[in-house]
Amino acid sequence: MKKILFILGPNLNMVGIRHKEVYGTQTAESINEEVKAQAEQLGLELEIYQSNHEGDIIDKIHSAYGNKDGIMINAGALTHYSYALRDAIEAVRIPTVETHMSNVYAREQFRHESVISPVCAGSIAGFGKTSYYLGLCALLKILEK
Numbered sequence: 001m002k003k004i005l006f007i008l009g010p011n012l013n014m015v016g017i018r019h020k021e022v023y024g025t026q027t028a029e030s031i032n033e034e035v036k037a038q039a040e041q042l043g044l045e046l047e048i049y050q051s052n053h054e055g056d057i058i059d060k061i062h063s064a065y066g067n068k069d070g071i072m073i074n075a076g077a078l079t080h081y082s083y084a085l086r087d088a089i090e091a092v093r094i095p096t097v098e099t100h101m102s103n104v105y106a107r108e109q110f111r112h113e114s115v116i117s118p119v120c121a122g123s124i125a126g127f128g129k130t131s132y133y134l135g136l137c138a139l140l141k142i143l144e145k
Contacts, residue, residue, distance in 0.1 A: 002045065003044075003068045003069050003070075004072060004139060005047050005068045005071045006035065006048045006049070007049050007050075007072070008074050009074060009079070010078060012076050013028050016030075031129045034129065035048070035129070035133070039136055042136055044136060044140065054078055054082055057075070057088075058084055058088040061085075061088040061089060064094055070095045070097070070139040071089070071094050071095070071097070072096070072136065073099065073120075074131075075098070075116060079100070079104075079115070079116055080113055080114065082116070086119055090119040095121050095142045097122055097123070097135045098123040099131045099135040100123075100131060101127075101132075104126075105126075121139075122138060124138065
């Protein structure tokens with residue numbers, strides 16, 4: 001069974017509370033439970049980790065080295081400016097899929113650029129919580145090759 005680390009960045013613990021017009025009303029906890037169930041159906045072992053602290057997220061990525069087969073990440077606002085996060089993803093050389101619930105290109109201009117995309121296998125955005133399922137499917141296909 002392939003082991004996947006799913007990282008959620010700053011403020012993603014507040015899904016269902018903040019910006020309901022963007023993220024909906026379903027809580028982060030209930031979405032995470034759905035994503036875990038979907039991972040099981042795909043035959044993946046999923047660990048979900050959320051932090052509002054950049055350094056903690058970087059440490060978690062480092063800890064995946066040699067322990068996880070793939071990473072799925074919604075880095076939140078860190079997506080747009082964290083070169084340290086980019087470097088951590090690049091350093092571990094684990095297939096990584098960037099995901100976003102919202103369509104970042106339909107939002108503020110600063111969200112249109114991702115500094116982590118160049119070191120990720122691909123990006124999925126704009127499909128709400130379904131972005132996470134699509135990310136798992138993409139990782140599974142990558143790992144099957």
